[in-house]
Amino acid sequence: MTMMIEAEGLSKTFRIARRRPGLLGSMRSIVDPEVRTVAAVQDLMLQVQQGEMIGLVGPNGAGKSTTIKMLTGILMPSxxxxxxxxxxxxxxxxxxxxxxxxxxxxxTQLWWDLPLRDSLQLLRHLYRVPEQRHQQNLNHLRKMLDLDEFIDTPVRQLSLGQRMRGDLVAALLHEPELLYLDEPTIGLDVVAKARIREFLLSLNAERGTTVLITTHDMDDIETLCPRMLIIDHGRKLYDGTVDTIRERFGGQRTLVAVLEAGETAVLSMLPRDESGLPILSELPSGVSVQKLDGPRLELRFGRATMPAHELVAWLGARHRLHDVTFKEPEIEDVIRRIYEENLLLTDNSIAV
Incomplete structure (x- = not known):
């Protein structure tokens, strides 16, 4: 596989001047300001292969945008x-x-007062894309993103979702091998987000385009990115699969059981705890009743408590089951736990 991104020991620091009081008051702050050094990115190691979709996650000020700017050549690494x-x-x-x-x-890289079509035509000249190739790419992208309804509308009149679809086309007209997306779904409604996610998955599958996404929307990560990179204060905390981090730090899972007719009456006769939930006899250690809503019963259990199939067998031996599913913890909750519980080591990896 071709390596699209190779970073070793990548760092970026900024020198920031701020005023300080002195005998000359504000004049001294201009002539002799106090200067401090801020490390935006520290010793980042990263390798991304062609065709990967990777999510870059972290709180505000973590260094995500600075990393993207170094990868694009906008900023020079320190x-x-x-x-x-x-x-x-x-x-x-x-x-x-x-x-x-x-x-x-x-x-946006689109021209505010021009129709979207004209902006895309100007970008063809900026990237020196041959007319025939440009038209083929535009026709393909117009169909994938349903641009026809607004392609002749001035950019200033587009909705946020329409403008974002236009920006995606603008970034892809020259058939790039690597696509950087910095908060691509910010402010979009559910329908617009779903459309863009579906498009990115198709783009990656059909063209093998490598995609690097920075986002605060964990649904973007779970839907699009098998691999996730977590950074904070410029340091890499985790680099691996979404499934792995959920498995290690996801904590509790939920078994959702829909009971057969008649079982609800059986549960209604059981004694209740302080929360009004039924007390199941011989409930395995580490398992708790989370919710009872008609025939729907939810049991919360830890990953290390017991295998999921054993809990299903235990419940099935006592109640007739119509259907059983499992709810995994939200990745956003997992990452919040990592930060809140400080599950970090000094070697840029997450503690077990």
Missing amino acids: AGRLRVAGLLPVRQRRELASRIGVVFGQR
């Missing part, structure tokens, strides 16, 4: 080695621009 698509981003920025696409959720 230290470390970096190659993107085999190129040095800062030194070979123009060549790299023809091989990557970038979408910033809160900014």
Whole structure:
């Protein structure tokens, strides 16, 4: 597999000047300001293969956008080695621009007063895309993202979801190998988010486009990215699969059982706890009744408590079951737990 991103020891620091009181008051703060150094990214190690979809997660100020700007060549790293698509981003920025696409959720590369169609035509000239290739790509993307209803509308009149679809087309007209998305679904409604996620999955499957996403929306990560990178204060905390981190830090799972007719009456005769929930006899240690709503019974249990199939067998031996499903913890809750419980080590990995 081709390596699209190779970063080793990647770091970025900023020098920030701020005023400080002195004998000359504000004049001294201008002539001799207090300067402090802020590390936005520290010793980041990252390898991304062609065709991967990877989510970059972290709180505000974690260094996500700074990392993206170094990967695109906008910012020069303070230290470390970096190659993107085999190129040095800062030194070979123009060549790299023809091989990557970038979408910033809160900014646009479209011309505000022009119809979307005209903006896309101007971008063809900026990227020097041949007319025939441009038309083929545009026709394909128009169909995938349903642009026809607003392609002749000025950008300023587009809804946020329509504008984001236009920005995606603008970033993909020159067929980039690597697509950076910085908060691509911010502010969008549920329908717009679903449409963009479906499009990105199709793009990755059909063209093998490598996608790197920074987002606060954990649904984006769970839907799109088998692999997740968590960073905080510029340091890498975790690099692995979403399933693995949920397995290690997901804590509690929920068994949702729909009981057969008549079983609800049986449960209604059982004694209740302080919360009004039925007390099941011989309930395994570490298992608790979470909710009872008609024939729907929810049991909460820890991953280390007992295997899921054993809990189903235990419940099935006592009650007639119509259906059984499991609810996994939300990845957002998992990451919140990692931060709140400080499950970190000093070697840039997450504690077990």
